[in-house]
Amino acid sequence: MTFNINEVLAEMAGAVKNEVKDDWQSVKITFGNFLQSRKDRLNLLADFRMQGEISEDFFQQRLADEKDIIESELHAIAVINKVAAQNAANAAIAILQKSVEGAVGLI
């Protein structure tokens, strides 16, 4: 079996693309869920404030905490992205490994 570096690189690129495509869907869904729950939460917060059921100070505190919620959500998106990057890199390495082993007659 011969070892064609161009073919191997093309296969590796294809594997990376497939992995990123799968995981990008996961990022989109998660981001959408976070956005929807933020919308519901802020609606509720605004309602309570407009009805005078919470103080201005409590309202401002909740808005400040919203920044920390966003920070935590971004950490979650970072983890999903890292999983995608790990899957893509290892898929590419697996193809390289298979090609090299095939070329030297190990498989």
Add this chain to the structure above:
Amino acid sequence: MSIKQTYTRLCMQLQYFAAATLISTIVIGCQVRLVPQYSAELENQIINGAKMTDKLYLEMIDAPADKKNYLLYSEKYLDVETEINSILFKNEAREKAADIIKSVKILRDKFVKYKRDHKTRNSLSNPELILYNEDLKAFWAPVLVEEKALSAVKQF
């Protein structure tokens, strides 16, 4: 086939095998690792912690105005705080868990902040409890999303 030819062929086969083994070892050793390994046990603990938090706040919301004193719920607050600390402790022992640790620390700090507010003021109104519960759900969500994301790590 002469002995010399057999010996040469054997040497070549050995060289191929050695080269293949070396390359495989290098490539296998190059496996990329950016996140910790998924733990079903931690995922269950996170779900349980979020449930305990929700239950505590729902109980306080359901209670009549004169039964919302901090002391009535201090033990349950401690139970939840212990659960969050346990999740944090387990993550601190994992490699590549920096993002997860940050999310759990944010959750713990907010839980303690809301608990202290209750302790300082002794009682909270229902709108305040509802909003605290909603915020805590939002702080639990990324922690669960992070652990679930780890289950999508593939083995090649």
